[in-house]
Amino acid sequence: MDFLNAIVALSNFVLVPAIAYGSQLALGALGVTLIYGILRFSNFAHGDTMAFGAMATVGMTWWLQSMGVNLGPLPTALLALPFGIMAAGFLVLMTDRMVYRFYRQQKSKPVILVIVSMGVMFITNGIVRFIIGPQERQFADGERFLISARDFKQMTGLDEGLAIKTTQAITVITAIIIVALLFWFLNKTRTGKSMRAYSDNEDLALLSGINPERVVMVTWLIVAALATIAGTLYGLDKTFKPFTYFQLLLPIFASAIVGGLGSPVGAIAGGFVVAFSEVTITYAWKKVLGYAMPDSLAPDGLVQLLSTDYKFAVSFVILVIVLLFKPTGLFNGKAY
């Protein structure tokens, strides 16, 4: 019984939140890594693209809610998602046309594009606040919990509760579907193959008759879709607030770099590595160990490796270690 309690407590406070957070990071890191692989620069505007897509989804969700449309137990936001993706797609194609294309034609160095993307980041940042304001916005509806902590305790008779939020489940399921679709697209379709060819060797790809503008456009559209989905899932699971997306940029980049920039598999692995390390290293193991160990060995202290203040530091330590010992990341990304 105590052993079960230990597992439940661990799942409730470590496994479930970390898996959901990891999926959100992975989706975000995939977008960053695709841009890096194909357009060859670190896109700092990615966090705010997420905010923009999520904002459009939130607006659409409110409209649907006001029309009385809903998905029953599922959040209405899922229905509004395609609209959000379209809006974000429009935004990134416009910025590409107006900003990035100029630098691409100049064959600017990646570092210039990085700075340019920061400019785009600030502007997108401003647009989002201008439209929806800086406050927190609620747009989640439907059932809040798949299992709530209280119900779980009654069902199982255990001392510890396990809560799984609907949004956490949706996050993980959506992430799996999206990743599967993305890999199928990159590996099996003609456009996906031409994207990979363009990423591997631009000149060779041009010689084989691949239209670079088309590759760039498709890449941006996929990135917009990934960003909107990641942003909306994050907003659903936590809460929508423009500033948090800006802050997400750090863990997202850490994930992408840890996995290896330019490698989609790496981005996913990196997302989970960062999420799990943030949660497990700062977790106080007192409760779990108290259940799992015999009474005589149960710890008095909190058994916490690092105070939660250092949560962000953890991702950076991992980042530094990876860069020191395996600069191309866990999955051999590119390093220009």
Add this chain to the structure above:
Amino acid sequence: MKKLMTATATSALIAGTAFAGSHGEDVKLGIILGYTGPIESIVAEMGPAAELAIKEVSDSGKLLGGKTVTAVIGDSTCVDASAATAAAERLITADGVKGIVGGDCSGVTGAMLTNVAMPNGIVMVSPSATSPGLSHTNNEDNGLFFRTAPSDARQGQVMSDILLESGITEVAVTYTNNDYGKGLADAFQASYEAAGGKITITAAHEDGKADYSAEVGALASAGGQRLVVAGYVDQGGSGIVRAALDTGAFDTFQFPDGMISDTLIEKFGSEIDGSAGQHPSPSPELAARFKEVAAAAGFNATSPFVPESYDAAALILLAMQAAGSSEPADYKDKIFDVANAPGEKIQSGELAKALEILANGGDIDYVGASGVELIGPGEAAGNYREMTVEGGKDVTVGFR
């Protein structure tokens, strides 16, 4: 372009001289609060309260022989010390304010005081900075800093009393990682442990993040009968409560002043039934009176620090009247005199009467909207409202 500039400059000059020459000279008073940032929803009510006191004095036409008062507003952002310092600098040097109502959060208030107000010799009266660190017992502030809100050392004591009286002897504490949160958490810990309570863990949280699962995981593991959330309702505080409720880590919470607002009830409603809290707030009689005064101006008189904001502005202006001068160096010593006995008691909405008495050489004891009584280094003694959440509503338990 050059011509236009000259023309503008000339007309400004003419307007300036004409203005200075007129009888009703203008006194400017700065209001520096966090109009944006973590407590923006509280400040939305505080700002108008301070402006109301200014308007009341200005409209009476009795200040220093008929001077008008205008409010100049600056944004402290609550968290960004350099932004707050820049705002204070601008108000003092460019606008020429004679005193400042503000700042709001303890960290930026300290920065504004030492970097701008003290070098320029400007009086600051804060309505809401409650960090014990701002109690200048050895005159480090040159007698320029006052506050109409009590220090958190006192709130820590009150919170500890409330918890122990309701039989709660073991709590977990989380605080927002700044002067306010840390000061309050320390003050609470000292009182609570001295009275026999046990604190299982004291963990800081950073504001502005969306994910607090790591923090709540640690808090839950340490356990406790209640979670004390010394944070901000528009920021991490709510995130912590949300995550604690979702994971079933804690059912009830203890909220200090930064958490208590309509937003809290709106967000959580009956989910936090059984939770309690306390914040500086005047007695019911004073509150009822101030509510009438506030109703006409259209702001919420029961939101935290709103009465204190009104009082902060009123105190500065009354002290000017008592000193017969709008210069900070002259009136800073009068703030104690007008705030405390002896003298005729002055309620909110009676500022005109107070100005009259002072003009005739009388003495007043300003009670105001929050029952101001200055003690020690120039801070309010404090009145606390104890509240609890029942059926998704904020219910007043009593005052202490």
